[in-house]
Amino acid sequence: MLPFSFASIDTTVLSPLKGMETVDSASATADHLCVLVHGLWGNPSHLKYLATALRESHPELHVLVAKRNSGSFTYDGIELGGERVTREIEETLEELAKSGQTIKKLSVVGYSLGGLVARYAIGLLYHNGWFDKLEPVNFTTFATPHLGVRTPLNGYHNHIWNVLGARTLSTSGRQLFTIDSFRDTGRPLLSVLADPDSVFIKALAQFKHRSLYANVVNDRSAVYYTTGISRTDPFVDTSALRINYVKGYEPVVIDPDNPVSAKENRLLPSFTQRLAGTSKTALSKVPLAAFLVLFIPVGAVLFLSNSLVQSFLSRKRIRLHEEGKAGIGAGMYRIPLMARAERVFENMNHAQSSEYLSAGGEGLSSSASSPQSARRQRKSSSQSVEKSASAAEDGDASAPSPTQTQRLEFPTLALTKEQFEMIDALDTVGWRKYPVYIHNVAHSHAAIIVRRQMKMFDEGKIVVRHWLSEFEV
Structure with a gap:
């Protein structure tokens, strides 16, 4: 144990027996x-x-x-x-x-x-x-x-x-x-x-x-x-x-x-881009898959033995x-x-x-809501989507489209x-x-x-x- 010193950082102890x-x-x-x-x-x-x-x-x-x-x-x-x-x-x-x-x-x-x-x-x-x-x-x-x-x-x-x-x-x-x-x-x-x-x-x-x-x-x-x-x-x-x-x-x-x-104005990728992205993702997983097959069994045995x-x-x-x-x-x-x-x-x-509740569960919640309003959000979130859709149908240019509104609301986790x-x-x-x-x-x-x-x-x-x-x- 090191002696007590007001000037040191992360090394001093108030008492050598107390370990603080x-x-x-x-x-x-x-x-x-x-x-x-x-x-x-x-x-x-x-x-x-x-x-x-x-x-x-x-x-x-x-x-x-x-x-x-x-x-x-x-x-x-x-x-x-x-x-x-x-x-x-x-x-x-x-x-x-x-x-x-x-x-x-x-x-x-x-x-x-x-x-x-x-x-x-x-x-x-x-x-x-x-x-x-x-x-x-x-x-x-x-x-x-x-x-x-x-x-x-x-x-x-x-x-x-x-x-x-x-x-x-x-x-x-x-x-x-x-x-x-x-x-x-x-x-x-x-x-x-x-x-x-x-x-x-x-x-x-x-x-x-x-x-x-x-x-x-x-x-x-x-x-x-x-x-x-x-x-x-x-x-x-x-x-x-x-x-x-x-x-x-x-x-x-x-x-x-x-x-x-x-x-805003987010475009969907073309078929070629999606295919390229899928191929790249699949190829990138090959080294990881090889690692998991070779080393995870050994690591799991060591981990479980140590845990025991x-x-x-x-x-x-x-x-x-x-x-x-x-x-x-x-x-x-x-x-x-x-x-x-x-x-x-x-x-x-x-x-x-993540997995989510079904439509009959707690419903949707807004990511931008304050914690205090979470319960109110669960009750009104589906209504907010309906209102925005109605506003768009009525020609309200200032209202977000239903698609935009839904992007900002996320399903409740199970x-x-x-x-x-x-x-x-x-x-x-x-x-x-x-x-x-x-x-x-x-x-x-x-x-x-x-x-x-x-x-x-x-x-x-x-x-x-x-x-x-x-x-x-």
Whole structure:
């Protein structure tokens, strides 16, 4: 362990036994703590760029990069991960208080699974009375699967994905695929985490600003509908749309108020062009197909073997935790829940595409609508198509054609009843949702936070720059 130093980044610890990393402020009067939480299979180094950029942009901040949930410890579930992070935050606040620095404000940032761990942790902090002492300011998630990672598709290969995927990541896998029964609720943890009466939603609602950043393409770990808390995916065919960006952050951060619009005078490709495009696509898949046939079986065996070992070790850690032998008393954070009363996994997930509800289901939703109007959109979307068609028939030149209107409305995804309830509850709290279009790399899940300092991840720096511009100190 390295000695404590106010000047260092991502290497200091407040106590050699507590394992907490912090980017500390040079100002003794700093009163704002920002906590960063990494994702599945992650470690604090994944958040180095975020932490460094935050420190340079706001040197008056204390920044804690949570460390206790690193590596294979992320198999242990959102609940245990949240308890570990909560303990780190509380110990950091206590250490800062002992050094004469009183923290008055709190911000929390979660990446991937870390966003769910962070949502659990703030519920514990809220219940323990910390929000009576601290002002919750910013809560942000990057590529976090708020609705889980199950695929709504039919077919045997999708069923295999949902069954195996949920059972290869120990407790975290069962929770991400929503097949767990959390404590005595009889419900998945993610459902409880989004219950309007839960301490978790109560805590989330306390934050002054809530925002999320969601990749629209090439996120091999968490697709858009779940990271963007959305019942639709407007970005299935980006070539058919004009994408509108936030000024100054083109062509990466998409305007959340007007994300897409119809392309004007878009011509259909000729038969020759379609044939050429089809041939090119087919040929381009030959090397990939060869790779899958040769290497996926080997990779799958290694992945499943490692998952079996890690699941066994995870169960052992959870048992020790329950027995109070893992450094945190099991009863310390077992609070009332309600306020009343890596690569093979990524490639398998990335192979899934979207399926939609039938005409008798939830209907169409507009991609440009605000979260608060989602329910109204579901009821009125079909009417909007009919009205535009009538206007065109009446000779209203200003009215969009039926074809244009339909391009801007997208079918509702075939999610579960619980996932729709999660969307409604989370949207009621309110978020600023920023779709992110990373073009230059096929691993946008890592690029969105610049997980490593690589040229191919430079578009992620635009995302981080935008986040910092909206971060309130």
